[in-house]
Amino acid sequence: MTRIVFVVFALATGGATYAGLYGIGGEDAQIAKSIRSGSGGRVGYIGGVK
Amino acid sequence: MTDGFSPAPSRLAAINCTACGSPLPALAGHRARAMVCSYCGAVMDRHDAYRLLTRYRDMQRPEGPFQIGMTGEILGVEQVIVGIVGVTASIEHEDYHWTNYQLYSPTHGYSWMTWFDGHITHSRKTRDMPETGGNFAYKAPLAAAGRQFQMYEQYVARISYLEGELTWVPALGDRTQVIEAIDPPHGYSVVIGENETEFEFGTYLDRRETLAAFGVADEFPRARTVHAIQPFLPGSFHTALSGAGKLFAPVALVLGLTFLVIGTGKKITETVIVDTDAGGSLVFPLTRADRLAELRLTANVVNAWSWYDMELIHEESEETVAEFDKGLEYYEGYDSDGRWTEGSQTATFRFKPPAAGAYRLTITTGDPKSARLPVRVEVRENVMLSRYLFGLSIFFILCWLSLWFRQSRFEARRWGDDGEDDD
Numbered sequence: 001m002t003r004i005v006f007v008v009f010a011l012a013t014g015g016a017t018y019a020g021l022y023g024i025g026g027e028d029a030q031i032a033k034s035i036r037s038g039s040g041g042r043v044g045y046i047g048g049v050k
Numbered sequence: 051m052t053d054g055f056s057p058a059p060s061r062l063a064a065i066n067c068t069a070c071g072s073p074l075p076a077l078a079g080h081r082a083r084a085m086v087c088s089y090c091g092a093v094m095d096r097h098d099a100y101r102l103l104t105r106y107r108d109m110q111r112p113e114g115p116f117q118i119g120m121t122g123e124i125l126g127v128e129q130v131i132v133g134i135v136g137v138t139a140s141i142e143h144e145d146y147h148w149t150n151y152q153l154y155s156p157t158h159g160y161s162w163m164t165w166f167d168g169h170i171t172h173s174r175k176t177r178d179m180p181e182t183g184g185n186f187a188y189k190a191p192l193a194a195a196g197r198q199f200q201m202y203e204q205y206v207a208r209i210s211y212l213e214g215e216l217t218w219v220p221a222l223g224d225r226t227q228v229i230e231a232i233d234p235p236h237g238y239s240v241v242i243g244e245n246e247t248e249f250e251f252g253t254y255l256d257r258r259e260t261l262a263a264f265g266v267a268d269e270f271p272r273a274r275t276v277h278a279i280q281p282f283l284p285g286s287f288h289t290a291l292s293g294a295g296k297l298f299a300p301v302a303l304v305l306g307l308t309f310l311v312i313g314t315g316k317k318i319t320e321t322v323i324v325d326t327d328a329g330g331s332l333v334f335p336l337t338r339a340d341r342l343a344e345l346r347l348t349a350n351v352v353n354a355w356s357w358y359d360m361e362l363i364h365e366e367s368e369e370t371v372a373e374f375d376k377g378l379e380y381y382e383g384y385d386s387d388g389r390w391t392e393g394s395q396t397a398t399f400r401f402k403p404p405a406a407g408a409y410r411l412t413i414t415t416g417d418p419k420s421a422r423l424p425v426r427v428e429v430r431e432n433v434m435l436s437r438y439l440f441g442l443s444i445f446f447i448l449c450w451l452s453l454w455f456r457q458s459r460f461e462a463r464r465w466g467d468d469g470e471d472d473d
Contacts, residue, residue: 002289002293026400027401028401031400034373034374
């Protein structure tokens with residue numbers, strides 16, 4: 001039981017660290033929505049300039 | 051062919067009550083002094099040809115899961131129940147009832163098993179006297195039997211029921227003063243009778259195991275109370291949860307604080323746009339598409355508001371990545387409670403650029419009624435979030451402390467400090 005709980009807690013800590021590092025869920029909703037929907041449908045083009 | 055060891059078949063001896071003639075099991079050893087008839091309440095002297103001493107009619111057998119004649123193993127010793135004694139005590143103006151079962155083992159002699167509110171304990175006489183004397187003092191230390199006990203309570207116990215074979219000649223209503231000290235899962239009692247003082251060592255028994263050992267189905271109500279010598283057993287899951295919480299809470303907290311300090315990211319540029327009516331812009335590079343970038347607007351709005359329309363453009367393609375707007379409003383003043391403020395002079399936007407490269411942010415005052423104020427724009431990248439780690443550390447701390455909290459409540463219930471019994 002101890003081992004299982006420790007593994008779960010370690011995974012949770014790793015997950016929170018990853019989410020914090022890459023800012024998952026930290027985007028401004030309005031900008032994220034605008035980027036997703038694209039301004040004038042041109043977001044696909046922006047992706048293409050990578 | 052015979053077995054190497056063949057135990058003798060158990061023999062159930064019996065006598066007939068000398069008062070009513072009912073058959074009664076005779077299971078105890080020679081030292082048992084009295085036999086109390088289960089049917090007519092006759093008290094007989096086992097050492098004097100079961101001579102009738104007295105008789106108690108209409109006794110109500112106290113509740114309990116065991117019966118005379120049952121056998122089972124307690125603390126590694128095979129025991130048989132030979133007698134039953136009901137006990138009543140008044141403690142702090144409240145009556146308590148419990149059932150003592152006289153146990154007999156041919157190898158270990160006599161001892162007691164007690165059923166109280168669904169709890170089962172075992173006690174035996176001990177020659178270990180307390181190392182210090184003195185009067186009862188609540189929670190005072192008491193060293194005895196190689197243990198450090200804490201004084202728990204004292205009361206006067208009165209016999210309310212008798213049945214079977216017992217090691218002394220009892221009388222209904224007999225009283226003894228009892229002083230109890232505890233060191234869960236053990237207890238130590240000083241039993242002061244009319245003619246002698248005895249010392250008893252008690253042990254809390256696992257209810258499920260004990261009932262099973264005696265072949266009794268556990269169909270009795272669960273204990274509503276915490277017994278004086280009941281050990282705190284939180285279970286493996288809660289223990290693991292608390293242990294892991296204790297280990298991981300500082301890890302998550304340190305990581306969260308690290309993210310808080312270094313997670314503000316790297317400042318790319320900072321500029322002040324003076325004439326937002328005419329509109330202004332700034333160009334900045336963003337190197338990581340997978341990391342958060344941050345725009346921060348600051349304007350010295352006081353008791354006013356200003357609204358900004360913004361457009362984020364990818365420089366190379368001249369394509370608009372995002373359009374967004376935001377107002378800054380800040381009010382302050384004084385009232386009967388003192389100074390007050392409302393709103394903020396700063397607004398923060400976080401986003402992930404769709405691709406690395408140079409971006410241009412254009413900004414204009416978006417509303418004719420908006421205050422016209424210079425706005426400072428700051429751009430940072432590689433911004434980190436500490437919120438998840440702080441949230442997790444709070445969860446871990448709760449897991450860690452929950453065991454302590456649960457044990458504190460358990461101890462409060464043991465000592466009657468939980469307020470449930472307050473008048």
